[in-house]
Amino acid sequence: MNRKEEIRKELEEFAPFLARLENKMAFKVPKGYFDELPEGVLESVSPLNALKAKEAFSVPANYFDSLPDLVLEKVQPKQETEAVPALSPEKSTNWLDELINSIAMLFQPRYAMRLAAVAILLIGGIFLIQNIENNSGAIADAEVDPLEEYGLTIDDLTDDDLALLLSDTNIEESMDNPENIDALIDHMLENIDDISDEDLESLL
Amino acid sequence: MSHSNESNDLHSSMNITDDQILSMLQEEATYEKGFRSLMAKYQERLYWHIRKMVYEHDDANDVIQNTFIKVYRSIDKFEGKSKLYTWLYRIATNESITFINKKKKKSTSSIDDEEINLSNRLKADEYFDGDEIQLQLQIALSKLPEKQRLVFNMRYFDEMSYADMAEILETSVGALKASYHHASKKIESHLRSLAEG
Incomplete structure (x- = not known):
């Protein structure tokens, strides 16, 4: 008994009406469908096949060598020779138009950026100059004679004050000033009687 | 390729054994030929199996294509523990059920x-x-x-x-x-x- 017969007999036991029906296929397909189906499937899988073999994306040769230049070309300002069509000053007919065009040009990104850079440099420059002047003043103040700073002369100082002053200030620098030397000698001559022999010996 | 050659190829594909198909699918050089043979041998049986589940030709066409694409992608996973024919039927059945369930979800x-x-x-x-x-x-x-x-x-x-x-x-x-x-x-x-x- 073949399978077809076996299945029919099996069905007769519990569905005799159904067993007597012809089990033909009521569905159809378009003409030539099964001839075209394999091509359709292969067309669908071909890109997958290509993906298996290599990376899906690639870049032109030396792309990464030229990429930095491409980027810089885009971000750097273009040459001055490039025309500004709508706002070109050459096309203006009177001074008022020229002025309006010039002001409008300043608000174009490339001019505005330059203007902003110049303004920053100007403000920065002024600030720097002021800072230098202030610092110069401080330096000058530092070089002021401590005696002058307090409205004193060397005559107003006692020996102890002088000793303290000499220990605090640079003697060599003070002695570079002839006036200081003269004043010191005069002070010593005037008060020579008050100086003991021992002090004189140690001083000399 | 002429029509008669195509017919001969199709006829020879129908007579080719599953072992011969699997052997061709293991070599890169003969992979496409093996896959064509597999489709030629089983496309009608699988199509009718699917068509009886989804009823309409356009739906059956989508499902059979998805079935063969899945077979193409996963043929290397076929271990030979079952018959090639039953493995293909199982994929077609699963694809049909997936399709029907998706359609049911969309239907109100x-x-x-x-x-x-x-x-x-x-x-x-x-x-x-x-x-x-x-x-x-x-x-x-x-x-x-x-x-x-x-x-x-x-x-x-x-x-x-x-x-x-x-x-x-x-x-x-x-x-x-x-x-x-x-x-x-x-x-x-x-x-x-x-x-x-």
Whole structure:
């Protein structure tokens, strides 16, 4: 008994009406469908096949060598020779138009950026100059004679004050000033009687 | 390639053994030829299996293409533990069920509406030429649970052995026999009521 017969007999036991029906296929397909189906499937899988073999994306040769230049070309300002069509000053007919065009040009990104850079440099420059002047003043103040700073002369100082002053200030620098030397000698001559022999010996 | 050569290739593909196909699929140089042979040998059987589940040709065409694409991608996973034929049927079955479930989710029709819709669709379908009994058989089938419908189609139309069905559907032979019995009784009842009414 073949399978077809076996299945029919099996069905007769519990569905005799159904067993007597012809089990033909009521569905159809378009003409030539099964001839075209394999091509359709292969067309669908071909890109997958290509993906298996290599990376899906690639870049032109030396792309990464030229990429930095491409980027810089885009971000750097273009040459001055490039025309500004709508706002070109050459096309203006009177001074008022020229002025309006010039002001409008300043608000174009490339001019505005330059203007902003110049303004920053100007403000920065002024600030720097002021800072230098202030610092110069401080330096000058530092070089002021401590005696002058307090409205004193060397005559107003006692020996102890002088000793303290000499220990605090640079003697060599003070002695570079002839006036200081003269004043010191005069002070010593005037008060020579008050100086003991021992002090004189140690001083000399 | 001439038409006669294509016909010869198709004919030779039909006679080629599964082992020969699998052997070609293992070599890169013969992979496409092997895949063409596999499609030529099994496309009709798989198509009809799918068509009986989804009813309309356009839907069946989508599902068979997806089935073969899946086969193409996963043929290296075929371990040869089952027959190539049953492995292909299993993929086609799964793809059909996935398709049906997706379609059900999109549909807002009731079961009664579905029955009327199917009847109207089949009557209007240029690729369905069944008589009233054939139409009623399909309507009766559409009322069955999917598993019973699959079992009935595979046994009644495809005349498949229970052993192969068990391999494809991963179900015991006893359960399949019971399922076929229930499905046949329900269809018999539907057809008898129409004949007597």
